[in-house]
Amino acid sequence: MTLRAFGVKSRAMLAPLLVAQALLLAAGPAAPARPAALAPAAARAVKALLARHGEAERPRIERGVRQAASLWRPADGDATAFEALALDQFAPAGPALDALFGRLESALEQLDGHAVEVNRELSRWSVLDLGPMQPIDPLLAAYDAAAHLGDDLFAGRIAFAALLNFPLTTLGERLEAGPGWTRRQWAEARLAGRFARRVPAEVNQGIAAATSAAELYVAGYNVRAHHLLGPGGERPFPGGKRLLSHWNLRDELKAQYASPDGLPRQRLLQAVMERIVTQTIPAAAIDDPTVDWDPVANTVRPAPAATIEGGGAPRTTVDGAREPDTRYAVLLGMFRALSAADPYSPTAPSHIARKFELERELPEARVVALLEEVLGAPEIPRLAALIRERLGRPLEPFDIWYSGFRPRTRFAEADLDARTRARYPTPAAFAADLPRLLGALGFTPERATWLAEHIEVDPARGSGHALGAGRRGDKPHLRTRVGADGMDYKGYNIAVHELGHNVEQCFSLYQVDSTLLAGVPNTAFTEAIAFVFQSRDLLPLGLPPADAEAQRLVALDDLWATFEISGVALVDLGVWRWMYQHPKASPAELRQATLRIARDTWNRWYAPVLGVRDSPLLAIYSHLVHSALYLPDYPLGHLIQAQLEGHLAAVPPERLGAELERITSFGAVTPDLWMKNAVGSGLSAAPLRQAAARALQAAAR
Ligand SMILES: [Zn+2]
Numbered sequence: 001m002t003l004r005a006f007g008v009k010s011r012a013m014l015a016p017l018l019v020a021q022a023l024l025l026a027a028g029p030a031a032p033a034r035p036a037a038l039a040p041a042a043a044r045a046v047k048a049l050l051a052r053h054g055e056a057e058r059p060r061i062e063r064g065v066r067q068a069a070s071l072w073r074p075a076d077g078d079a080t081a082f083e084a085l086a087l088d089q090f091a092p093a094g095p096a097l098d099a100l101f102g103r104l105e106s107a108l109e110q111l112d113g114h115a116v117e118v119n120r121e122l123s124r125w126s127v128l129d130l131g132p133m134q135p136i137d138p139l140l141a142a143y144d145a146a147a148h149l150g151d152d153l154f155a156g157r158i159a160f161a162a163l164l165n166f167p168l169t170t171l172g173e174r175l176e177a178g179p180g181w182t183r184r185q186w187a188e189a190r191l192a193g194r195f196a197r198r199v200p201a202e203v204n205q206g207i208a209a210a211t212s213a214a215e216l217y218v219a220g221y222n223v224r225a226h227h228l229l230g231p232g233g234e235r236p237f238p239g240g241k242r243l244l245s246h247w248n249l250r251d252e253l254k255a256q257y258a259s260p261d262g263l264p265r266q267r268l269l270q271a272v273m274e275r276i277v278t279q280t281i282p283a284a285a286i287d288d289p290t291v292d293w294d295p296v297a298n299t300v301r302p303a304p305a306a307t308i309e310g311g312g313a314p315r316t317t318v319d320g321a322r323e324p325d326t327r328y329a330v331l332l333g334m335f336r337a338l339s340a341a342d343p344y345s346p347t348a349p350s351h352i353a354r355k356f357e358l359e360r361e362l363p364e365a366r367v368v369a370l371l372e373e374v375l376g377a378p379e380i381p382r383l384a385a386l387i388r389e390r391l392g393r394p395l396e397p398f399d400i401w402y403s404g405f406r407p408r409t410r411f412a413e414a415d416l417d418a419r420t421r422a423r424y425p426t427p428a429a430f431a432a433d434l435p436r437l438l439g440a441l442g443f444t445p446e447r448a449t450w451l452a453e454h455i456e457v458d459p460a461r462g463s464g465h466a467l468g469a470g471r472r473g474d475k476p477h478l479r480t481r482v483g484a485d486g487m488d489y490k491g492y493n494i495a496v497h498e499l500g501h502n503v504e505q506c507f508s509l510y511q512v513d514s515t516l517l518a519g520v521p522n523t524a525f526t527e528a529i530a531f532v533f534q535s536r537d538l539l540p541l542g543l544p545p546a547d548a549e550a551q552r553l554v555a556l557d558d559l560w561a562t563f564e565i566s567g568v569a570l571v572d573l574g575v576w577r578w579m580y581q582h583p584k585a586s587p588a589e590l591r592q593a594t595l596r597i598a599r600d601t602w603n604r605w606y607a608p609v610l611g612v613r614d615s616p617l618l619a620i621y622s623h624l625v626h627s628a629l630y631l632p633d634y635p636l637g638h639l640i641q642a643q644l645e646g647h648l649a650a651v652p653p654e655r656l657g658a659e660l661e662r663i664t665s666f667g668a669v670t671p672d673l674w675m676k677n678a679v680g681s682g683l684s685a686a687p688l689r690q691a692a693a694r695a696l697q698a699a700a701r
Contacts, residue, residue, distance in 0.1 A: 113471020500533030
């Protein structure tokens with residue numbers, strides 16, 4: 001897990017809102033208002049600037065005035081004020097433009113970096129293990145010093161100075177021309193790109209309210225496992241299990257592969273998931289220990305007193321009415337709130353375009369092609385045959401979550417605990433050992449020392465995370481949990497993962513040639529680097545890393561997991577496309593469309609491999625409801641990691657540090673360009689497939 005500049009705040013402090021309210025909030029797209037006579041004022045500004053700076057500057061003048069005018073609002077001032085600002089702030093190419101570039105580069109680094117520091121200081125009592133918390137601590141932790149930064153930069157006209165002088169670019173331009181750009185051109189594109197959207201506060205509030213309502217809905221969606229009844233009325237699950245949909249339902253289903261009589265429980269859990277996505281689930285069966293539910297026959301009845309966890313009073317009756325499409329009403333609330341921002345984002349005028357073109361910087365069609373390459377890969381049917389053989393039965397839909405490729409553990413957990421506890425009685429001991437630990441991972445003594453000096457280790461309340469810095473002079477922080485008897489192996493394993501984030505954060509802030517390009521293209525890239533560290537965590541303990549057999553199992557597990565989540569991602573995208581085509585849809589219509597999209601996706605890619613048709617299971621992910629097109633990031637993350645691992649596997653261990661420094665010092669360009677610099681080719685599904693193909697070959701021998 002990693003927290004970058006602005007991802008630090010929880011939503012816990014947002015006022016809880018009901019789903020119905022969220023639906024009412026978004027009024028639908030409206031064109032942004034413009035002051036009267038802005039167009040003639042802009043034309044006069046162009047003419048005056050041409051007279052002042054000459055024809056050579058015409059393309060920059062026309063572009064700059066057009067860009068600034070497109071985001072000017074009545075509250076910024078009248079047309080005369082716009083004209084005056086344009087004449088004041090346009091800088092001709094050469095020393096004046098270079099000076100402006102330098103000022104903005106430095107100013108934005110200071111603004112962002114200090115906001116990170118203020119937020120980090122204000123949340124320290126909540127996040128760090130510093131004794132009992134006070135009632136004020138969550139309020140301080142929820143404060144965000146950068147919350148209004150974007151608005152302030154427009155209100156203070158700094159944003160307009162940037163828009164007047166530096167180019168807004170489309171993803172198409174960055175992809176086509178970007179590989180030939182100078183680093184300065186890349187930095188300028190990032191500088192202007194920051195101001196490509198100007199979403200009004202009330203639209204952002206609507207998005208926050210809809211998201212908060214969706215998160216509340218998802219967070220309360222538990223299934224009481226002990227109250228699931230089998231076909232004969234039996235109760236296959238023990239008391240006390242509260243399974244949050246979909247995460248715990250899926251993980252419980254996976255865990256049942258280890259149990260010899262797990263199959264009936266897996267079928268029951270699959271029936272629960274189907275009832276949720278089809279919204280045939282009885283509303284009374286959600287998170288209520290006084291209700292027994294047979295999800296196959298879909299009948300409910302009062303739970304006997306002795307089975308009720310927490311000792312609540314038994315009911316006399318239960319209403320079997322289905323959940324009234326709330327799942328889809330909540331999703332529509334997200335759609336309406338997010339699409340209200342469309343008119344304020346001229347270069348990417350839909351949420352789909354913003355996710356793919358502004359955030360991921362991968363065109364939608366390219367992502368779909370990558371996912372379909374995985375779904376249709378010739379290795380998939382071979383892998384399915386191997387799973388069928390290992391299970392000794394025909395596959396069922398829930399086998400998309402087959403978990404039997406986990407390698408057996410080579411070292412006893414207690415032995416590993418003893419080693420890490422002896423080494424690291426305190427977080428300070430871990431911090432002091434960083435130079436040696438990084439040396440064991442392949443960094444030279446000089447770089448290991450430099451990194452250790454730039455990483456601050458803190459005692460965490462939670463399991464740990466890495467918090468990046470936003471300006472040079474500040475340090476990334478590694479938060480780790482160390483118990484009273486020292487750091488156990490689990491904590492150490494997580495700390496090494498977080499250390500991977502911190503190393504990336506150090507290089508990608510301090511070694512990149514412009515702070516405007518600091519970072520990596522997106523979270524999947526920093527996660528891939530963190531996993532490179534995590535998978536090598538035995539080396540610093542003086543133990544041998546994973547053997548060839550374990551690596552083969554990991555490759556098979558990776559391909560199957562990517563196969564599963566690729567279809568889920570396509571359903572997410574299909575549902576968003578449908579909502580844009582049917583903006584006035586009712587929750588019931590959205591339910592029908594979602595089920596159709598999920599079943600079509602299933603029948604195209606999964607039915608031929610698993611042998612069962614028409615499963616709606618791919619629509620069970622809760623992210624579909626509350627994360628607004630986040631799901632494609634998961635399969636992309638698998639591809640990125642396999643590609644990076646495939647490249648690093650061929651690097652001699654003692655050169656690993658230097659290679660990681662080279663790769664992470666390139667900065668936040670597009671994913672394809674970053675990957676090309678890292679491994680020699682753009683983003684690709686081939687390394688993931690090839691690793692699995694080699695493992696399948698070895699398994700066949
Ligand atoms: Zn992570």
